[in-house]
Amino acid sequence: MNRFAFLLDRLSYEPRRNAKIRLMADYFRETPDPERGWALAALTGALSFRHAKPGMIRGLIMERTDPELFAMSYDYVGDLAETVALMWPGETRANRAPPLSEIVEGLHATAKLDLPKRLAAWLDALDETGRWALLKLITGSLRIGASARLAKTAVAALGESHKPDDVELVWPGLVPPYEDLFAWMEGRGERPFADDPAPFRPPMLAHPLEDADFRSFDPQAFVAEWKWDGIRVQASAGKDADGRHVARLWSRSGEDVSGAFPDLVEALTFDGAIDGELLILRDGRVQTFNVLQQRLNRKAVTPKLTAEFPAHIRAYDLLFEGGEDLRELPFSERRKRLEAFVAREANPRVDLSQIVSFEDWDGLAAARLDPASAGAGEDAAAVEGLMVKRHDSPYVVGRPKGLWFKWKHDPMTVDAVLMYAQRGHGKRSSFYSDYTFGVWTEDDEGEKLTPVGKAYFGFTDEELVELDRFVRKNTINRFGPVREVAHEREIGLVLEIAFEGIARSARHKSGVAMRFPRVARIRWDKPPHEADRLESLERLIEERENA
Structure with missing residues (x-):
């Protein structure tokens, strides 16, 4: 465990991508099985523990320290794992530090009632860095600046002729601790074979398209x-070894979301794999993302829910058909195969994404600005931009340059007033970096600010320092870890907030919900009383609904 903890600590302080890859590759090269396999599972987010939760960690530390002191320390540090690792009392009280494999197997096998005692014993046996790594492992939020893709790149570096895409292609059929993967990378074994009839294939991604x-x-x-x-x-479907039809729905990141959409999975009767967009269709019209959210992250999927929010796939690409891998074919050929596939299947839950006609870039720019007139028709409000793809592009894992581009609509903006701030996590734990903002409304008591959203990115490191300084100097109240910031008509800070979409929401006090809000600009030049009103956001919603 100490070696894995040292790796996490080094990665968290290393800003350079190639240096991170070298650190992980060296660890995988020098660490035996199954330790390195469990480490890879942790780095790629493949581990979860049913009984080990943050609440258990809080309970343990409050039994061993003053609860008020812990609350104050957690408020200051902002990260649960780091706070508990530093506050855990006493020196190391064991002759050996537990290996990572013992901890992972113990977290899986130990009964819920026995787990707090076992976790405490592990914490007693580790130093501060080891405790921090253990608690990060349990909470599932490593936040060390190393993505799953980067970890797979480091695994590929173990062999002389392997590429990260080679790892991606076999990854869906693998299970921790990945001993067959490491054997293949090091030339000691054959390429892992996956017999899943409905596997996930890593997706091809696009680069943002700029005018230049x-x-x-x-x-x-x-x-x-x-x-x-x-x-x-x-959407992936096929027959297993016993001839039974198997169908699954995968998210872009490879998460099996079939359980949330049983009505759609039941309709996947084909043999192949489709890349597409999950939408809600009512009476043949695409609904807004806000409507789709009613189907997302539901623990129980009832017949009423599936009837009211019917799920649908709008197909972009055809990856497999009848056992034939089409990904090496050019896009133009895959598109012809997709058109024939959709027409032949005649599946009411699957239709074809429309091609946008254009002669030159000016014509495409005009279509982007007015989708309704360019063929999107009544569904124009559900269009968030364009995908631009080379005719000859194969379907390549990752984000290759020059093949696919996304040209999204320009974001909407609103000038809002900073109302509340909270510390971030990880490297931001010392800064107030999570902001709640509001716009003006009026009732019988006069004008007041109503919160409409939260933002925690969009600003530079230098701007974060300025924002943090403003929050500390202008705090007027505290609610646990949250600071209330002065936000009167003449005293306060205006933030220009950019967002991708907006819709009505009964769950929010303001009645509106923004999609992907972020700080676009700090309006030091604008007094709070000149910030926007809620009516301006409601007009945006009306314009989208009437588009």
């Missing part, structure tokens, strides 16, 4: 289609 980019490209080399405001999914 596409003006240098030949428009005749590209094709465009609408980018729908839903959730990117992969």
Whole structure:
């Protein structure tokens, strides 16, 4: 465990991508099985523990320290694992530090009632860094600046001829501690074989398209289609070894979301794999993302829910058909196969993403600004931009340059007043970096600010320091870890908030919900009383509904 803790500690302080890869590759090269396999599972987010939860950690530390002192320390530090690791009393009280494999197996096998005692024993046996790593492992939020893709890149570096995409392609069929994967990478074994009839295939992603980019490209080399405001999914289906039909719905990150959409999975009767957008269709019209959210993250899926929010796939690409891998074919050929596939299947739950006609880049820019007039029709309000793809592009894992681009609508903006702030986590635990903002409304008591959203990104490190300083100097009240910031008509700070979408929401006090809000600009030049009113957001919603 100490070696894994040292790796996490080094990664958390290392800003350079290639250096992070070297650190992980060295660890995988020098660490035996199964330790390195469990480490890889932790780095890629493949571990979860049913009984080990943050509440258990809080209970343990409050038994051993003053609860008020813990609350104050946690408020100051902002990170549960770091706070408990530093506050855990006493020196190391064991002759050996437990290996990572023992901890993982123990977290899986120990009964819920026995787990607090066992966790306390592990914490007693580890130093501060080891305790921090153990608690990060349990909470599932490593926050060390190393993505799953980066960890797989480090695994590929163990072999002389392997690429990260090689790891991605076999990854869906693997299970921790990945001994067969490491054997293949090091030339000691064969390529792992996956017999899953409905596996996940890692997706191809796009780069944002800027004006300076596409003006240098030949428009005749590209094709465009609408980018729908839903959730990117992969529908995969086939027959298992016993001849039974198996169908699954995967998220873009490879999470099996079939259980949340049983009505859609039941309709996947084909043999193949489709890349598309998950949408809600009512009477043939695409609904807004806010409507789709009613189906997301539901623990119970009732017949009433599936009837009221019928799930649908709008197909972008065809990856497999009847056991044939189509990903090496150019997009133009895959598109022809997709059109024939959708027409042949005639599945009411699957339709075809529309191709957008254009002669030159100016024509495509006009279509982006007015989807309704460019063929999107009544569904224009559910279009969030364009996908621009080379005719000859194969379906490549990851985000290759020059093949696929996304050209989203310009974000909407609103000037809002900073009302509350809270410390961030990890490297931001010392800064007030999570902000609640509001706009003006009026009732019988006069004008007041109503919260409309939260934002925690969009600003630079230098701007974060300025924002943190403002919060500390202008705090007027505290509610646990949250600071209330002065926000009167003449005293306060205005933030220009950019967001991708907006819709009505009965769950929010303001009645509106923003999608992906972020701080676009700090308006030091604007007094709070000139910030926007709630009516301006309601007008945006009306415009989208009437589009």
